[in-house]
Amino acid sequence: MIDRPCSALTAPTNGALSPPGPYSYQNQVTVTCNSGYKLNGVSPVTCKADGTWSNPIPTCTRTSGQCSALSAPTNGARTPPTGANFFGNTVTFTCNAGFVRNGAATVTCQSDGTWTNHVPTCRQIDTCSLNPCRNGGTCIDQDSGFQCACPAGYEGDRCQTERPIFGVGAVVGIAVGCLLGGMLLVGAVTLLILRCRSAKKKEHGIAEAVYEDVRTPGRAVSQRSETGSDVYSYPMAPLPVPPLPSQPSGHYQELRPAVYQSLQRHQQTTPQPQSSTGDRSAFTISHDFST
Template sequence: KKMAPALLLLSLAAVFTTVAPAKVCGRPRVSDGVDVSSMKRVFEIGEDVTLSCEQGYSPSTATPPRITCTATGEWTPANLACSPRMCQIPRPLQPFAKGRTEAPFKSVLNFSCDDGYVMVGANESRCLHDGTWSHPPPLCKGVNCPLPKPPREGRIVHDKAVTGTSTIYGQGWTYECNPPKAPSYERGSCMADGSATEPPVCRDVSCSIPPRIANGVITFAVMRQHSYKEKVKYSCLEPYTLEGEAEIQCQNTGNWSSKPVCRAPCEVGIKRGRIFYNGRKIWIEDLRPNRVLHGEHVAFYCKNKAEKCGYPVASTCNDGNLPIPDCYEQPGKIEYNLRSKNLPSEIRMCVAPPTANPTSPPNPA
């Protein structure tokens, strides 16, 4: 009776020994592109698996490698890399591919057309396993609009010759009314939604007496109200310079187009020195009158003291203001009259001027 517990323990040990599971291998861990679709979930020790690449991938080795389930439950190394097949990006689309000329298997190209164009073809294309695209690039065809209707008391002048009964997106035209009437708006076009601009209304329009401009006069015009598209011309008094269009026109809104401005000349604000103006060097006292016109350029001579050479710095007359470069140093009377050969304008010119030359008002001598 005392031996019974020992026998029970031995029998239990025997039970546990017989049901202990054997080592097995799970499905091998492989890199992207390796075909695992036909693999089992569990493999016995010593079982082999031949690895291959999925459709659309190329193997790194010529011979398909084999891996084996070892007694430790691990697989032998898998020396296989699968690279995706590449599709050549269509040449017209390469400028949009950020320098790339190829796309890998499973890539998708999405296409769209600009406003005013409709797509003819597929709106996407996929890189297939054989290195081709599922669809060719589509075409973007301009939207068609019906021919525009002219105003009741006028006509249409097309920018380009039109044939048939329709026009294409982006094409434009001008509306004209029978004189002296003016259209409520002058331009029309074929729009992105396939519709043409509705015709304007022709109406009587006049502009007020032409405005005067400072330091200028109106030429070839009677001081009266003017009708649509009538013009007047301006000129400036000496020595002012006209900026803008010399002629202004009465517009369909009843307003004049932008009038010009007369810009003032500039005085060269130095007492002593030599400048470069109108293609030649001039001593300032020989500039008579001391005046340059608006928009004209004047070069002042500065000195690079380290290199002992001179260099010109340009300045532009802007409506009465001619900035003097900061680097310009006005010479004293003795230096100017007795040692003028040492002035920056007279010594050797520098090969290259300094990188920056700010301008500011001149310092008094």
């Protein structure tokens, strides 16, 4: 009798064959099922001499063990996001940035319907415990890490960079302000000097006019002496001069005290004329009106 080869076998859904073939008389094939599935049938199966198998190829069906549905931890995620809660299924957990996992990274559904581990938790990382902020900066915990509140004069992620309190714009503004203030001050001082000089010239003009009215009906000739005094020459005869009042009054009050006293001294030292036909002469009164 000639042995005949057996027909090729196909692995059951959610299962596998070993060895994969081809098969001949007395070859055995083992059938296994994937995790979460159980074998329904006989394994292994044997190739007979007539080219048939000793038993039908078994099937794989999901086990009756089903675990409770799992949710992702707070501030974390699970992979796959849903399902995978039957016997043999595995779920993986991760935490968001700024958080650390507290517990197992993976859990597996067991045949009795329980998970191998509890769902882990995600605890926020206390990044400020290491005092990352420098130069007196204040550390603020955040979900994605930390933030440093820097004091005046410092900047950067960790307050590590020193910066000037006044920026370039502020320095330029202060310089321009000082320049304008200085220009205004110079202008004010110049205006004050001009006003003082104008008032002084006006005062001198009044005194000269009054003195001229008192002493002579003509106009005095003014010149500057070598000593810096103003010299006034009056071409007039030494006629009797009416006495000056003991106290200035009227337009005499407009004279400076020094001018008034000079007039008094001149009246005392001027000789009286002998006759009305005497020679006409000139006399000079010197007074410094610049004081």
